[in-house]
Amino acid sequence: MSSHISASEPLQFETRAIHVGQEPDPATGAVITPIYQTSTYIQRAVGEHLGYDYSRTDNPTRTALQECLASLEGGRFGLAFASGMAAITTLLLHLKKGDHVVVADDVYGGTYRLFERVFTNFGLEFSFVDLTDPAATRAAFRPNTRLVWIETPTNPLLKIVDIAEISALAHERHILVGVDNTFATPYLQRPLALGADLVMHSTTKYLGGHSDVVGGAIVTSDAPLYEQLKFLQNAAGAVPSPFDCWLVLRGLKTLALRVERHSENALRLAQWLEHQARVKRVLYPGLASHPQHAVAQRQMISAHGAPAYGGMISFIAHGGKSAAEKIVAATKLFLLGESLGGVESLVEVPAAMTHMSVANSPLEVDPGLVRLSVGVEHVYDLMADLDQALESV
Numbered sequence: 001m002s003s004h005i006s007a008s009e010p011l012q013f014e015t016r017a018i019h020v021g022q023e024p025d026p027a028t029g030a031v032i033t034p035i036y037q038t039s040t041y042i043q044r045a046v047g048e049h050l051g052y053d054y055s056r057t058d059n060p061t062r063t064a065l066q067e068c069l070a071s072l073e074g075g076r077f078g079l080a081f082a083s084g085m086a087a088i089t090t091l092l093l094h095l096k097k098g099d100h101v102v103v104a105d106d107v108y109g110g111t112y113r114l115f116e117r118v119f120t121n122f123g124l125e126f127s128f129v130d131l132t133d134p135a136a137t138r139a140a141f142r143p144n145t146r147l148v149w150i151e152t153p154t155n156p157l158l159k160i161v162d163i164a165e166i167s168a169l170a171h172e173r174h175i176l177v178g179v180d181n182t183f184a185t186p187y188l189q190r191p192l193a194l195g196a197d198l199v200m201h202s203t204t205k206y207l208g209g210h211s212d213v214v215g216g217a218i219v220t221s222d223a224p225l226y227e228q229l230k231f232l233q234n235a236a237g238a239v240p241s242p243f244d245c246w247l248v249l250r251g252l253k254t255l256a257l258r259v260e261r262h263s264e265n266a267l268r269l270a271q272w273l274e275h276q277a278r279v280k281r282v283l284y285p286g287l288a289s290h291p292q293h294a295v296a297q298r299q300m301i302s303a304h305g306a307p308a309y310g311g312m313i314s315f316i317a318h319g320g321k322s323a324a325e326k327i328v329a330a331t332k333l334f335l336l337g338e339s340l341g342g343v344e345s346l347v348e349v350p351a352a353m354t355h356m357s358v359a360n361s362p363l364e365v366d367p368g369l370v371r372l373s374v375g376v377e378h379v380y381d382l383m384a385d386l387d388q389a390l391e392s393v
């Protein structure tokens with residue numbers, strides 16, 4: 001009896017997260033995919049090996065992770081990288097001098113920095129556009145546009161971009177569509193099914209889920225694109241260690257459970273925050289007051305078929321920057337720190353922390369904005385913590 005479970009079997013999301021790419025080790029029966037901590041592999045004769053010759057090129061622990069990630073995103077091919085930025089860098093290496101990229105105007109600060117301060121030196125051109133506006137998006141396309149880079153929900157404003165709509169516009173011009181799916185996770189949003197050509201992740205966040213690993217990934221069903229990216233993964237070499245792959249694999253097993261709880265907790269906190277006198281505005285795609293709530297409702301559908309909106313909330317308190325700084329200094333359970341997507345709740349001020357690299361740019365963030373990564377602690381404890389922090393203002 002074979003225990004191999006292939007990505008093509010019609011299994012549910014939770015089951016695929018635990019089994020795809022992770023059949024018990026054929027040599028020992030180990031149920032958990034081993035950490036193949038090896039750089040090289042024996043060859044019986046020159047060029048005759050078991051599919052592995054050098055760990056930059058391929059490693060069995062990484063293969064397991066890549067197959068599982070591809071399955072969860074509903075794609076044919078997965079590639080794992082040393083970080084989310086390594087994944088994006090490798091993708092951009094397949095473009096050429098003179099190519100143009102249309103980018104969401106509210107993106108991860110590091111993405112903006114990589115595009116504007118690194119890849120412009122290599123002759124790539126970038127336009128930062130409000131992708132929630134189809135007319136503005138269409139107007140930004142040029143004859144040399146090769147890629148549209150979507151983030152949704154965006155970071156830190158949690159705008160929702162209609163992936164199907166932007167993909168259709170881009171495909172009229174044969175422009176590739178990439179989606180940074182880090183905030184939503186494949187449990188809530190499957191961009192390939194909505195028309196995107198590739199999905200990217202910082203697996204550092206929800207996929208790893210425990211704030212103990214840095215990693216990245218790309219998934220696509222486009223075979224020629226995959227071949228190019230696979231070539232570049234090996235050629236540029238920004239690959240994750242076997243141990244890091246193993247940590248992400250372990251995280252994936254509970255992704256569905258965690259994202260359900262992150263989403264439940266965040267919705268309740270967002271609704272509660274909206275009623276707090278000291279809070280001016282709450283940004284959460286699950287609130288009826290969110291400008292793209294309707295898009296979120298049909299785009300962010302859990303693997304169980306119900307809308308859910310993830311664990312990220314941003315809000316602006318009355319009193320701007322100084323109020324924001326007081327709040328984040330006063331929280332006790334919400335730890336002040338960068339990053340997101342772990343089981344523990346985090347709080348930060350994007351303008352002074354994750355988004356410093358967009359200061360004095362058109363993407364500049366309101367200095368009074370507070371961003372929450374809502375964890376899976378009990379919601380009453382989280383609410384009490386925010387309550388006492390707001391009292392401190």
Ligand SMILES: *Cc1c(COP(=O)(O)O)cnc(C)c1O
Pocket residue numbers: 083084085086108110111151155180182183201202203204205214215216
């Ligand atoms: C963190 C993050 C990245 C960068 O990923 P790293 O793993 O930190 O390199 C990219 N996009 C989003 C949305 C992120 O949150």
